[in-house]
Amino acid sequence: MDEIGGRHRAKNAQGEERMARRSSAQGVAAGEEPRAEALARIAALVGAPHALTDPTLMAPFLADERGLYTGRAAMVVRPATTAEVAGVVRICAEAGIAIVPQGGNTSLVGGSVPHEHGREIVLSLSRLNRIRAVDAANDSLVAEAGVTLAEVQAAAAEADRLFPLSMASEGSCQVGGVLSTNAGGTAVLRYGNARELTLGIEVVLADGRVLDLLSGLRKDNTGYDTKQLFIGAEGTLGIITAAVLKLFPRPREVETALVALPRLGAVTELLARLRRASGDAVSAFELIPRIALDFVLRHVPGTSDPLAGAHPWYVLVELSSPRPGTGLREALEQALSGAVEDGLVADATLASSEAQRAGLWRLRDAIPEAQKREGGSIKHDVAVPVARVPEFIETASRAVTAEMAGIRVVAFGHAGDGNIHFNLSQPEGMDRDAYLARWFDFNRIVHDIVAGMGGSVSAEHGIGRLKRGEFARYADAAEIELMRRIKAAFDPKGILNPGKLLPPE
């Protein structure tokens, strides 16, 4: 969850905007009168109170989470049912009105807000907020697009099950957005991301037809698995209105440890040993560099270093088992002892209470907040093959330090998934704006290294509007062409979230 300096990003937003306006203009060309009539029909369909045109009421739907973009819209439409969504899309398809689907509006890449030209409508899924069914025997539930992630978790818990997907925005992000962005979060290592947690979807196609893929089957080999395309498509291929989500047994045994490493290179072998020792029960494996811990200890009240002495790297490890009494703690202790003997681990502490566990997680979770206090930060949300995490961090650290003396590398995050938040705090004493002006220079340096290692320049946040340029730079031309063909096949009129995800043509 990285944060980006608003002013600086606004500059980029303008660049992206020029491209978006062009592609949007291609996609949509409708006379004013049919448009006005279509908007009136939409308002009649969903009911006037749910067809917002008042600027004050529309405002929360027009600006993104990070304050990078503030768009305009012809209308914010809030249908209550799949049938209403389908009706709105049908009208828009006929009238050539572009639609920006929106869930909790928590996109970190500007994926869920309209462009500045104001000809799009925002289609908010928030009123599709029912849990339609909980099927404990099938370990699944059916949630509508507007149900928040926290509500899904609660419904699962009520059925004595776990829905493992979890992230900072879970109180406001919604199922439709979670699936449309293939969200990651903190439990990917063990349970996979949103795609792996989805058994089926219901989706409104670009012509307003409803595709019901909600069977919830565990096995079905009849034809292409079309649902996979809508997952992660950021609303550009269809509008997800409901989903069948997988449930799991709840964890009954959880062990948490902060482990100090003598050197970064030990991280890969430690992960392998813990997975082996715990029977693949590693549910979190978060890398923390000393500098991040220093930032947290300096800026976040109530935190303290649980280990004596400073170490260059730490890992926050969590093991969990849905069965109690399987000796997870002993397995963890034994694995760590062996790792100490073999020089892979310098020191470690295991939480002995829920309070201690929360304290260890606080050290990890407070990093972004603490980093803000250290001035400007240039962010990267990248992934490399798990085994290459140390190599990536070392190579990229050398490269950015060569570019700017005194730059402070804060590389942390989901090392168990190969997903590193490679964030760069400004040199002490440097002017913040002058530093942030180098944003794209550092992006280029870091992303070139990531690409050279077969990595991803967007591990969990998607492309949206912000990363279309980076996507274009690093993607395979043949793959982009296939994606364009898919887009044309699914949304021939280009009315679904234009100017998002696909690179500018």
Add this chain to the structure above:
Amino acid sequence: MDEIGGRHRAKNAQGEERMARRSSAQGVAAGEEPRAEALARIAALVGAPHALTDPTLMAPFLADERGLYTGRAAMVVRPATTAEVAGVVRICAEAGIAIVPQGGNTSLVGGSVPHEHGREIVLSLSRLNRIRAVDAANDSLVAEAGVTLAEVQAAAAEADRLFPLSMASEGSCQVGGVLSTNAGGTAVLRYGNARELTLGIEVVLADGRVLDLLSGLRKDNTGYDTKQLFIGAEGTLGIITAAVLKLFPRPREVETALVALPRLGAVTELLARLRRASGDAVSAFELIPRIALDFVLRHVPGTSDPLAGAHPWYVLVELSSPRPGTGLREALEQALSGAVEDGLVADATLASSEAQRAGLWRLRDAIPEAQKREGGSIKHDVAVPVARVPEFIETASRAVTAEMAGIRVVAFGHAGDGNIHFNLSQPEGMDRDAYLARWFDFNRIVHDIVAGMGGSVSAEHGIGRLKRGEFARYADAAEIELMRRIKAAFDPKGILNPGKLLPPE
């Protein structure tokens, strides 16, 4: 793994053939001279010994596993590298020659053999047979399309890892076919099917370009996940030439039990309890009806009933953990005792040795073989939501019995996945051919019930050539249309495995 009476299926094959010929004729129209020249270029590219035209040498590539179809081909081409595959496809794209990709040729639905008109070429991937890399730290390996499943398992074991996908044909089926059919097997309940086990692929597109999606990343949210389309596409969208496959820790503790149920309805609750009690360690949950056990005891030498007394239903349960000494046996015993007390379980026996374990599995694995001895069998490979397995079996059993007195329902298989082999043995004493002549009548009865429950008429075998009609009958029209658009977008000339998977137009 059901078997189908050859003569009867041949009739169906002819029906499918008429449709296939029509669609194939649409896809491919090339003059004889350019064709001959193109075939010569292909032979030059791969080397004459690998461009077979001799009927005797071609024969094994032209007939399918079940003996349903015997096709003809202009050539059987055996390239050795991805570059050679790409070269062959490029030539075929230019000349309009249709290609039937083939791995181990173990398709149960005629998906991997050419049509009878003889204008297609078979492209065998068998010579792409290298394990390119094993990356234990990333828990993955890269295998080429022609590597057999057994070879993948062996390479994983050598790295002290498990590749869990396992099925009867594993000695001959190959990675390319396994992925192209999204194969299931016996470990789906715990590890998922081929799709869930794939991190990346390399694929040759219909125009001969190579798409390299082999990064092996655990997280990557840059654009549509195109690899998902090629998985399960049965070679109709591209030709998979290599894959990054997920590895897992090896099981160190395995407990196996044969559990007798007093009634079918108990099966769902038993599964839920075992999953809860074992911490989701249930790795097999196979339903066996008494009649299947009777068939096995009657026809398979060396088998015996491990339980006293006859029970209407049994489940073969296996729990496994990659960590030894976690008390899985105690958990299983305790869960079963509780289930006996609550009337969910009538009796049970736990294997105490590897020999006993093999003996219990033999009772399950021998069912198809034993059933053959009881005369004609009409087969269904269907899936319903896990919770509805009992309802499906009861409803369908009533319906087929009402249609034919004395018919013997043998419903067995992967109940934990909702995947039942609903096989129907002929009434005792009835003429076999007269019985098998009713094949499609019973398909209709059973599949209508499956469809009414939101189920699948092909849970794990795919569509191929055999099930196109059934697919067309039960699929959503909008979804079929999307699939046709995808096909047109990926393979505009229709040269990749025409007349397979998609329903006849």
